[in-house]
Amino acid sequence: MEIYKGYLFDIYHSEQKIYLWIKSDSGELKLFVDEYFPIIYANASPTILKKLVKRFYELDALAEIPTFTEKRLFYQNKTIPVLKLVISKPQLLPKITNKLFNLYGKYDIYHSDIEITTGYMVEKNIYPLAYIRIEYEVSKNQINHIKNIKSLTDINELDYDVPELKAISLYLEKSHRHPFQENTLIAETSQKTYRIPTKNGINLIQNLNEIFKNHNPDIVLSSFGDQVIFPYLFKTAQENHLTTEFDRDKTSLIRRSIQTQGTSFNTYGTIVFRAPSYPLFGRWHIDSRNSFVYKEAELIGIIELSRISRLPIQKMARASTGKALTYIEVDVALRMNYLVPWQKSALESEKTALQLLNADKGGLVFQADIQNGFVLENVAQLDFSQMYPSIMVTHNISPETINCLCCEGEPNIENVPSLGYRICAKRKGIVSEALAHIVQRRNHYKEQKKNNHPNSMNIQSKQSSLKWMLVTSFGYLGYRNAKFGKLESHEAVTAFGREKLITAKEVSEEYNYNVVHGITDSIFIQKKDKSPISREDLTMLCLEIEKRTKIKMEIEGIYSWLCFPPSTQDEKLPVANRYMGCFINGQFKGRGIITRRKDFPKLIREAQNHMIQWMCQFKTIKEMQLKENEIIDIFYSYDQKLVTGNLNWKDLIIQKSTSKEPEDYTVDAPSTIAVKDLMDMGVRVQAGEKIKYIVVNQKSDKKGERYLTVERMEKKDNKTNNTSLHERSNSASINNEISTKSNHKTQKYDRRYYRNLLVKSFKEIWIGISSFKNFEILISEERFLPFCLEKNQNYCKTINTTNSIFIA
Ligand SMILES: [Zn+2]
Structure with missing residues (x-):
């Protein structure tokens, strides 16, 4: 018997064989092979079970004679006898699972939809990048057969090594x-x-x-x-x-x-x-x-989620954070000896974190009813730390614990506020159990970041991948087709959330603050006399809120000034989650504004960012207003670029996601025309893919002249540059040269369209402060002075708390 030690680098399966690549400390990689027979369980009438077993025999897919065994039902918390089937051909499982899907309801089958490699790793208690010790034998054909495999590291480790x-x-x-x-x-x-x-x-x-x-x-x-x-x-x-x-x-x-x-x-x-x-x-x-996770949290984020969910790295890279979460929950469920329910959504598409989150946040919003947006000074933002997951952990919320059958009729058990649902007092919920560990991990990384960990980039990525997983946890909880989901448990979380936000508001008011804005898990507060706020005051307040809600309340920051832009749809209402402001340390924070939005061209986002930077040098609105002409100059400097064409056309590119298959478009929206133009070039853009184009002449009668896709432009460039491209191919700035100079003239674009976008980006951040309201006049052909400064303008509109509106 030989021994090998190293990190579990890659794992996959083919038929009943599991392949493992182990990377040793010296960097050498060795391939090992093991056999794995997954176990599934079935519960049905004897006639159906007989048929099922017969079918498996016909496929020669059983490694052992089936036996009955006792297992616990997840939702019902009841032990039942189930038929245990040891599958010798795991490769058949997906097919079997697909067939069973059609028979859904006639019998229950458990554990058949667990990824084979993950099932293997659960059984052996190993995980991706675990440091492993293998005892093996080399066969005649030089294959390394695993005899014994053991992880020398723990899956719950927080500060683990990653091999080079x-x-x-x-x-x-x-x-x-x-x-x-x-x-x-x-x-x-x-x-x-x-x-x-x-x-x-x-x-x-x-x-x-x-x-x-x-x-x-x-x-x-x-x-x-x-x-x-x-x-x-x-x-x-x-x-x-x-x-x-x-x-x-x-x-x-x-x-x-x-x-x-x-x-x-x-x-x-x-x-x-x-x-x-x-x-x-x-x-x-x-x-x-x-890869969603790569985009949000880079490679180390993938590694973090892959380890704790036991999903192989390459599967994790392509999966949603929800899938990883589901596997962590499966792990907990298996340890608790549950029959893991079948995932109805397994054959549907996977959902990404954000869509589930946006589906129905159900959070409480209170906001001031102010026209034209509003601007405030001396505001503090307090955030409940990881509110929804913390609620799930603190109040034991999980699909099987809400209105459980085992506690029916029992007196003195915890109820969900306003809904009155029962919460199980006998069992620790598997979602709450799984999340407790994830919340703990994230807190650890957040703490490391605060204490200036030397590898802050990695810490940030780990932290951020977990954040996305926690965000998903809430959506999945209410998603009835998730493995562990039930609408009532989702409702329970939002009910607790509302209660806690209201408590936070009440405590703040007791402490002499007004709540000027609140959404789901954050509140924006101002002293009743609007005087500056100190960190010490807030710490006291946070501790009191934490005491009463059992959820940690954190100081996000104290703003010198904070502004809520008006809604573009209805200017009377600020959008719940759109704001920007400058903290007292000069740092900027913005949410939902144009400079943060990927569907606006780079030039417009840069312009707004430039104007914001200018605003951030001031501590008060008054100071800003006195120098209004300076921000208008910044606006004009960008407008000048658009008028003269002294710019790089790539900065005008608009990126949008398509929503339909090419054939299904009927209306002439920009994306329709762009997608159809690409069709003409022989490129089929599937629904959900991104397209990039610039607006050439939005009002043109000829549809083909309204928008121009990047592909079409590159094609044109190719033609004009074919002769000269050769000599330049070594130049680093090749793209810029092709785009701006080689055509000897700038790409045509719709000046009016882009100038309007510029105005929009200016208006969004300045309308609460400006001395004028008609921003469109800035780009009007008649160049008269668009505004006159009013002295002593009342910019700081008073927020009357009775004026606040509540939207549940
Ligand atoms: Zn119970």
């Missing part, structure tokens, strides 16, 4: 929508950048093979690798019978079906696009464009 990993980046020079052969593939390592022509597929693969051999990367970080690059590479390799170096694994039988079509699905009215998936075997392929 080598990475390579793969991306395309131009938009991924151009025909692949007309693009250039860039491969970037820490030492070198390769520009590989794509015209000849065979040469391309040979070039890449060479690079992979030389650098032997652990991680392939791509942009559009799942959607475009790898499908093309694998297809070309298959057609030409070429071997590739992309996978490290050359022994196991891996079959890939080549797929370029992604899936689009509708979640609560938003269309989401997900590209197909191209994991590698023995390396990590992470497509930054196809």
